[in-house]
Amino acid sequence: MLGSIKGLKVTLVTMMRKPVTAQYPIPSKRLDIEKRFMGFPALLWDDSNNEPYCTGCMVCVRECPTQCMSATMTDNDKFTEEKSTRKKIIDSFEINLSRCIVCGICVDVCNFDAIEMSHEHELSKFQRNANRANLESLLEMGKTFQEKIGWKPVQIKNIGDPVLRSKLQAEAKEKLKKLNSTDAKVDTKPEDLSK
Amino acid sequence: MEINKNVNESGSMVDMLINMGPQHPSTHGVFRLVLQLDGELIVDAEPHIGYLHRGSEKLCEAESYSQVVTLFDRLDYVANLNGELAFCMAAEKLLELEIPDRAWYIRTILCELNRIASHMLFYGVYGLDAGAMTPVLYGFRERERIQSLFEQVTGARMMHNYIRIGGVKEDLPSGFENKLYSVIDELDAAIEECDELLTQNEAFLARTKNVSRLPIEDAVNFGVTGPILRSTGLIEDVRISEPYGIYDRFDFGIPIGNTGDCWDRYYVRMQEMRESLSIIKQAMKQIEPGEIQAKMRRIVRPPEGECFVRTESPRGDLGVFLVSDGSQNPYRVKVRAPSFANLQAIKHMLEGVYVADAVVILGSLDIVLGEVDR
Numbered sequence: 001m002l003g004s005i006k007g008l009k010v011t012l013v014t015m016m017r018k019p020v021t022a023q024y025p026i027p028s029k030r031l032d033i034e035k036r037f038m039g040f041p042a043l044l045w046d047d048s049n050n051e052p053y054c055t056g057c058m059v060c061v062r063e064c065p066t067q068c069m070s071a072t073m074t075d076n077d078k079f080t081e082e083k084s085t086r087k088k089i090i091d092s093f094e095i096n097l098s099r100c101i102v103c104g105i106c107v108d109v110c111n112f113d114a115i116e117m118s119h120e121h122e123l124s125k126f127q128r129n130a131n132r133a134n135l136e137s138l139l140e141m142g143k144t145f146q147e148k149i150g151w152k153p154v155q156i157k158n159i160g161d162p163v164l165r166s167k168l169q170a171e172a173k174e175k176l177k178k179l180n181s182t183d184a185k186v187d188t189k190p191e192d193l194s195k
Numbered sequence: 196m197e198i199n200k201n202v203n204e205s206g207s208m209v210d211m212l213i214n215m216g217p218q219h220p221s222t223h224g225v226f227r228l229v230l231q232l233d234g235e236l237i238v239d240a241e242p243h244i245g246y247l248h249r250g251s252e253k254l255c256e257a258e259s260y261s262q263v264v265t266l267f268d269r270l271d272y273v274a275n276l277n278g279e280l281a282f283c284m285a286a287e288k289l290l291e292l293e294i295p296d297r298a299w300y301i302r303t304i305l306c307e308l309n310r311i312a313s314h315m316l317f318y319g320v321y322g323l324d325a326g327a328m329t330p331v332l333y334g335f336r337e338r339e340r341i342q343s344l345f346e347q348v349t350g351a352r353m354m355h356n357y358i359r360i361g362g363v364k365e366d367l368p369s370g371f372e373n374k375l376y377s378v379i380d381e382l383d384a385a386i387e388e389c390d391e392l393l394t395q396n397e398a399f400l401a402r403t404k405n406v407s408r409l410p411i412e413d414a415v416n417f418g419v420t421g422p423i424l425r426s427t428g429l430i431e432d433v434r435i436s437e438p439y440g441i442y443d444r445f446d447f448g449i450p451i452g453n454t455g456d457c458w459d460r461y462y463v464r465m466q467e468m469r470e471s472l473s474i475i476k477q478a479m480k481q482i483e484p485g486e487i488q489a490k491m492r493r494i495v496r497p498p499e500g501e502c503f504v505r506t507e508s509p510r511g512d513l514g515v516f517l518v519s520d521g522s523q524n525p526y527r528v529k530v531r532a533p534s535f536a537n538l539q540a541i542k543h544m545l546e547g548v549y550v551a552d553a554v555v556i557l558g559s560l561d562i563v564l565g566e567v568d569r
Contacts, residue, residue: 001397002395003394003395003396003397003399003400004396004397004398006391006392006395007391007392007393007395007396009391010388010391010392011329011392014333020336020339034343034346034347034350035347035368036346036347036348036349036350036365036368037346037350037351038350038351063259063261063262065258065262065265065266101265101354102351102354103265103354103356104350104356104364105261105262105265105356108261108364117350
């Protein structure tokens with residue numbers, strides 16, 4: 001009998017509490033999304049050169065565990081006009097968001113800061129194929145994401161300010177030199193392509 | 196001559212066959228149980244598995260090592276990080292990597308939090324199995340706190356892909372410590388509250404006390420591990436018997452039961468949550484800044500060989516047997532899933548009990564079908 005009364009006491013105490021349930025579909029009552037939250041991948045826009053960061057190198061396409069991406073690259077016209085440092089640029093890019101498992105591997109392997117997990121996470125659409133995001137919509141997703149969290153490039157070569165960039169590049173070179181001289185050369189062995 | 200009571204004069208069976216599942220609400224997934232009943236007593240039970248079979252072990256052979264971690268997320272989908280840890284430890288053992296201390300502390304803190312989250316889910320649905328609707332709301336509220344914390348650290352609530360071969364993906368975010376301490380305080384209070392709500396409730400005791408007692412010998416013979424084995428009174432925990440990672444640096448107890456009945460299985464898990472909290476508190480005191488990733492090549496390619504690692508997942512002894520042929524993909528991955536091994540005992544447990552207890556007994560095993568079928 002005592003056990004039940006104790007349980008009833010807990011119930012009565014809980015009755016006085018504020019509810020913890022968030023009314024999801026109402027925009028004003030949604031829970032905040034954490035900064036690190038991984039939504040679907042999006043392509044980022046390089047404001048300083050006015051072009052996407054992505055060069056279409058296909059690393060993310062190869063490393064994706066579900067093969068949900070496809071990409072093609074093309075020659076960059078801005079490079080021939082010497083307005084950009086990117087020789088090649090992304091031509092078309094498609095991610096089937098219905099297939100994406102939001103693992104973040106594409107972001108890890110990207111060498112150009114080009115892809116990032118956005119905060120986009122709502123998938124409901126009226127057409128069956130509507131979740132196949134093309135380059136345009138991926139860049140759109142990326143732009144909203146960049147604006148929302150105030151995104152800054154992680155890699156030194158993508159930093160807009162040339163003074164800061166050259167300074168950091170020199171630092172990184174020095175660090176690499178030190179690492180190569182002291183440590184066993186872990187990362188310099190060429191890959192055996194015959195396998 | 197012995198008369199077969201299960202057959203009538205014309206030779207047909209008098210027992211009733213009841214099909215529980217695969218869409219039964221209390222089977223914890225797509226699990227089918229065929230019960231043979233003599234009146235109200237269960238004569239025989241046969242579990243049918245495989246409804247959630249995704250061929251994860253075979254899929255591992257076609258994926259690179261870093262991609263395999265995403266598959267291990269989806270084995271035990273209630274305690275994802277513990278699954279990731281098991282595979283990463285296996286790969287690291289083959290690579291002979293030294294993992295930085297900070298990475299181990301982060302892993303330990305998150306895995307113990309995940310253990311609490313998993314046991315909280317058990318607490319909720321076990322109340323539901325026993326006929327109480329309220330505990331599931333309490334259990335999920337606490338699980339939600341832990342999942343929001345995971346969202347801050349790993350970026351995902353369930354499928355994290357956070358523990359990587361050689362360390363972890365990212366360092367803890369700023370302000371994590373304060374948030375963790377507030378969650379610990381809340382959990383401390385919540386475990387007491389949950390305990391008061393259900394543990395000594397008379398109706399709950401009547402449903403679970405002395406139901407399906409499992410002797411130590413039977414438990415060992417069936418290969419049962421985890422809280423179910425400990426509830427029989429045997430002190431067996433991989434964290435103590437074969438400490439991996441940094442578990443030898445913590446001082447924590449292993450809760451055991453006396454009789455191995457359903458209530459003991461439930462109560463061992465409740466106590467384990469308290470012990471996990473104490474591990475997290477100790478780890479937060481000991482953690483120091485430092486590296487979070489071991490120095491290694493970007494493409495994981497372990498040398499030829501094989502290894503077996505054991506970890507203590509919330510459900511028991513989770514083992515990974517990994518064979519490498521020196522290429523980018525594993526040659527063979529075998530998972531020793533605790534849920535699968537624990538499920539072997541169900542036939543033995545169900546024989547001779549009332550049909551009303553079947554759900555309570557199945558619930559006390561706390562199986563996750565993603566892990567059983569793989």
